[in-house]
Amino acid sequence: MGAQFGQYWQLTKPRVVALIVFTAFVGMFMAVPGLPPLRQSVFGFIGIWLAAASAAAINHLIDQRIDKVMVRTADRPLATGALRPAQVLAFAVFLGALSMAILVALVNPLTALLTFASLIGYAIVYTGFLKRATPQNIVIGGIAGAAPPLLGWAAVTGMQNEWDWAHALLLVLIIFVWTPPHFWALAIFRREDYARALVPMLPVTHGVQYTRWQILLYTVLLVAVTILPWAVGMSGLFYLGGALVLGLVFLWNAWKLMDPPDEFFAMRVFNYSVVYLMALFAFLLVDHWLLPFLQPSPVFELQRAR
Ligand code: HEM
Numbered sequence: 001m002g003a004q005f006g007q008y009w010q011l012t013k014p015r016v017v018a019l020i021v022f023t024a025f026v027g028m029f030m031a032v033p034g035l036p037p038l039r040q041s042v043f044g045f046i047g048i049w050l051a052a053a054s055a056a057a058i059n060h061l062i063d064q065r066i067d068k069v070m071v072r073t074a075d076r077p078l079a080t081g082a083l084r085p086a087q088v089l090a091f092a093v094f095l096g097a098l099s100m101a102i103l104v105a106l107v108n109p110l111t112a113l114l115t116f117a118s119l120i121g122y123a124i125v126y127t128g129f130l131k132r133a134t135p136q137n138i139v140i141g142g143i144a145g146a147a148p149p150l151l152g153w154a155a156v157t158g159m160q161n162e163w164d165w166a167h168a169l170l171l172v173l174i175i176f177v178w179t180p181p182h183f184w185a186l187a188i189f190r191r192e193d194y195a196r197a198l199v200p201m202l203p204v205t206h207g208v209q210y211t212r213w214q215i216l217l218y219t220v221l222l223v224a225v226t227i228l229p230w231a232v233g234m235s236g237l238f239y240l241g242g243a244l245v246l247g248l249v250f251l252w253n254a255w256k257l258m259d260p261p262d263e264f265f266a267m268r269v270f271n272y273s274v275v276y277l278m279a280l281f282a283f284l285l286v287d288h289w290l291l292p293f294l295q296p297s298p299v300f301e302l303q304r305a306r
Pocket residue numbers: 015016017019020023072126138139141142143145146175179182183186274277
């Protein structure tokens with residue numbers, strides 16, 4: 001019984017989804033001055049978490065053949081036969097339906113709609129089609145993974161005006177630009193897995209050196225877009241300082257990856273990407289609480305007046 005629970009838990013990709021819901025959580029706090037409304041934030045958080053977990057389980061279902069062939073994923077519940085496809089499907093539908101019921105009844109229909117679109121975007125559009133079709137798979141598919149700050153924002157505001165959309169989409173843009181360096185660093189290290197599974201990831205189709213250039217270019221873009229929250233008055237100098245330090249370390253890593261000391265360096269860049277995003281969003285959050293004390297801006301006054 002305990003072992004079965006562990007297999008179902010693994011289906012939800014708990015660590016990836018933990019960072020996803022953290023970015024949604026930060027979106028909720030960035031959306032309003034002070035504390036977000038309790039009911040919408042608690043049930044929004046649970047609903048987004050359940051939807052992401054459902055999408056992850058569907059990814060396991062659709063990727064069975066690939067996961068069996070790749071060393072990194074060969075121990076997954078469907079690849080080993082620990083769970084049957086029907087069990088995984090039932091689990092994913094249950095999580096997805098519960099998520100939608102919670103979001104519609106206790107948050108708002110817009111959040112339910114946007115969350116459902118993200119679920120389909122990742123589980124069906126990315127996993128079922130893009131992943132197998134083009135080396136730009138993760139760039140386009142990254143939109144679904146980047147959506148959670150918008151989902152969190154929608155949960156607590158219902159998206160009242162264009163300020164809400166502009167600010168929330170800025171956070172989405174950051175994760176969208178972060179995704180290629182995050183994933184391609186891992187894909188360089190795991191390229192033989194992808195080649196064996198016939199998945200057209202960039203290091204397989206265009207080679208390692210080309211992929212390293214792409215990582216470097218996206219990292220430069222990432223540092224630029226992470227300045228925007230400060231530039232538009234959404235965040236203060238505390239955030240800007242944190243974002244620049246984190247960004248320069250990322251850039252230095254991406255630069256070093258052009259001529260890496262060893263084969264494992266790509267995995268170090270990948271691991272850093274995870275720490276980077278977690279820390280960047282933590283800076284956004286802390287800065288948001290400090291902002292009224294440090295640097296009241298016209299935009300903040302405008303939000304507070306709402
Ligand atoms: C299309 C977009 C994305 C792709 C293709 C992708 C791909 C991957 C892959 C292949 C792994 C390795 C997983 C494993 O070994 O089990 C991974 C790990 C991870 N990803 Fe992503 N990712 C994407 C988006 C995201 C997003 C949006 C987040 C969070 C905001 C995220 C957070 C993480 C974390 C935290 C890990 C580490 C998991 C661990 O340590 O076990 N990823 N990602």
